[in-house]
Amino acid sequence: TVTVQNVAPSATFNAPATVTEGASITVSLSAIVDPGSADTHQYRFSCDNGTTWTAYASGSSHACATTDNGTQTIKGQVRDDDGSESADYSATVAVTNVAPTASFTAPASVDEGSAIPISLSSPSDASSGDAAAGFTYRFSCNDGGTWTDWSATASHSCGTTDNGTRSVKGEIRDKDNGTSGYTASVTVTNVAPTATFDAPSSVNEGSAIDLSLAVSDPGSADTHQYRFSCDNG
Secondary structure, three states: OOOOOOOOOEEEEEOOOEEEOOOOEEEEEEEEEOOOOOOOEEEEEEOOOOOOOOOOEOOOEEEEOOOOOEEEEEEEEEEEOOOOEOOOEEEEEEEEOOOOEEEEEOOOEEEOOOOEEEEEEEEEOOOHHHHHHOOEEEEEOOOOOOOOOOEOOOEEEEOOOOOEEEEEEEEEEOOOOOEEEEEEEEEEEOOOOEEEEEOOOOOOOOOOOOOEEEEEOOOOOOOOOOOOOOOOO
16 A cells, blocks of 8 residues: 655746736736646635735735835645645835826916916826825926925916916825926917006196106017107097
8 A cells, every 4th residue: 555645736937027016917827737647736825924914815916006106925826636735925016106197277378477387186196105194395486497385285276477388387295206298388478568648637838738648568578669649640
């Protein structure tokens, strides 16, 4: 009488080297080697370096969720129908950061002298960890020449002094310094100046009538010229 002892199976563990945060890490066990050709097999996986495991089941692949960037150690194991388990296989997967996104809002046009209100809204991030930590924002009123400081304030106001076209920008940043930027072109339309017309109510004949205009213009960069009529136009 010869006792035939069971031999544990072995397998090839497959895992990606890297994934982006928010994406699943798909792992599998393949190329099972078992000298017991009559054996059947079940599989289990761990997404947290062996702290917790799935139950043994017939599926030879598994998807591990990611919630933030960093490294994640994944494990897999196969056993045969006699209860013998392989070694637990492991792989370290790099989870790379994904920059957040937002909706950038700016008006198509404003009158000179009026502010250009710009804002970033509806922030979104593939990482639930980044979303929970919150985002910071910064803005530029001169096409990136200068920027506001990073802050939690998601809006800004750009002053205007003259007509023309202004390129305004906004950026959103997550806790891992992932950044997305946005640009809008705003038309600043000219506004006609106004003035206070000053003339005396009466003069003696032969005397000059002194006329003047005190100008107001929302385009503070504008310069002005004047004309007068002494005969009702």
